[in-house]
Each structure stands twice: as C-alpha cells, then as structure tokens.
Amino acid sequence: MTPSSSAETAAGRRRSTSPLRAVLLRRLAPVVLLVVGIAALSQARDMGLGELTAPGPGLWPFIVAGLLTATAAVLLVVDPAEDYEPWTAGTARIVAGLVGLALFIVLFQTLGFVVPTLLMLTAWLRFFGGESWRMALVLGVAGAIALHLIFVVALGVPFPAGPVDQLLGG
Structure with a gap:
C-alpha cells in the first residue's frame, strides 16, 4: 500500500458515517415533523376548538396538526429509512427557508403585513x-404592495396593522 493510498483510505473512513448514524440522520425528518405536530396540536388546543356546529379558531389548525402528527408517526414505524434522501448542503437551504418563515410570522405579529x-x-x-x-x-x-392591496384593501382580510400598513390605509 502506498502512502498516498493509505491517506486516501483514512480520509474515506473519516467522511463515511456509521450505518446506525446514517439511519438516525434519515429518521430525523419524521421525528422533527412529529415534534412540530405535537407542538401545533397544543397551540391549536390553546386557541380554542369550539364545537363542530360553532368551531373555534383552533379547530382547523388542530385537524391539520393531527394529520401531520399521525403521518409522522406512521412514517417512523412503516417507512424504511433508506427511502429518505441523505442530508446534504442543500438541506441547509431548506432549513434557512423554514427559519425565514418563522421569522416572518414573528415580524408579521409585531410589524404588520x-x-x-x-x-x-426580497430575501x-x-x-x-x-x-x-x-x-x-x-x-x-x-x-408587498400588491399583496397588501389584494388582501387588505380588496378582500378586507384583517391583519395586524404595523406602521407602514397604517400609512397605506390598512
């Protein structure tokens, strides 16, 4: 074995992951979905479910969160881990998009639409x-202006009003 081939072999071993770690990483997506679903169920319940004849604001989010939770649980038990895509650098873009959505929700509640x-x-x-x-x-x-005109002005959707929304007449 030449020195360069032994170095390549050692580098290859460092890059490869153990089979158990690979399975756990591939199971991460349904576990995250399960945790998000359970948290959403709790949040929806806190909003108030009401009754079927007089639904509360949390009823539909509760139904959707229940479906998400059930699907994630089924994926954990039934779906083989080998069916999932491996985590790559492209995964970071997806995570960044989800973080952006979460930030949008927080800012939406404080700064308006x-x-x-x-x-x-823009981002x-x-x-x-x-x-x-x-x-x-x-x-x-x-x-942003077109969506404001469509949703707030034309359709009358009640969003939290921020400083710019008030200037635009929302």
Missing part, C-alpha cells in the same frame, strides 16, 4: 431565486 412581506420576498428572491439585489428589492416592494 407590509414590512415582513417586503423582507421575506427569498435574492438568496433562493438568485436575483440581483436591485431586482430583488424592486420585486419585493412591488410584491
């Missing part, structure tokens, strides 16, 4: 869509 929508559209167009900063900003502003 327009500012978080502008930030979200997604720039980082996920590969647009230039100029194009992402132009489309982000146009998109």
Whole structure:
C-alpha cells in the first residue's frame, strides 16, 4: 500500500458515517415533523376548538396538526429509512427557508403585513431565486404592495396593522 493510498483510505473512513448514524440522520425528518405536530396540536388546543356546529379558531389548525402528527408517526414505524434522501448542503437551504418563515410570522405579529412581506420576498428572491439585489428589492416592494392591496384593501382580510400598513390605509 502506498502512502498516498493509505491517506486516501483514512480520509474515506473519516467522511463515511456509521450505518446506525446514517439511519438516525434519515429518521430525523419524521421525528422533527412529529415534534412540530405535537407542538401545533397544543397551540391549536390553546386557541380554542369550539364545537363542530360553532368551531373555534383552533379547530382547523388542530385537524391539520393531527394529520401531520399521525403521518409522522406512521412514517417512523412503516417507512424504511433508506427511502429518505441523505442530508446534504442543500438541506441547509431548506432549513434557512423554514427559519425565514418563522421569522416572518414573528415580524408579521409585531410589524404588520407590509414590512415582513417586503423582507421575506426580497430575501427569498435574492438568496433562493438568485436575483440581483436591485431586482430583488424592486420585486419585493412591488410584491408587498400588491399583496397588501389584494388582501387588505380588496378582500378586507384583517391583519395586524404595523406602521407602514397604517400609512397605506390598512
């Protein structure tokens, strides 16, 4: 065995993961979905379920969260781990998108509709869509105003009003 081939073999061993670790990493997605589903069930219940004839605001979120939780539980038991894609660098983009959505929700509750929508559209167009900063900003502003006009002005959807929403008449 030459020195270069032994170094390559050692590097290959370091890069490879154990079979148990690979299975656990592939099972991470249904476990995360199960945890999210259980948390959503709790949040929906706290919103109030009401009754079928007079549903509360948490009834539909509770039903959806129940379906998510049940699906995740079935995936954990029935679906073989080998069917899942391995975690790659592309996975970080998905996680970043989910973190962006969570940030949007927090900002939406505190700043209203327009500012978080502008930030979200601009970030997604720039980082996920590969647009230039100029194009992402132009489309982000146009998109946020268009969505405000559609949902708030035309359809009358009651969103939390932030400082910019009040200027736009929302």
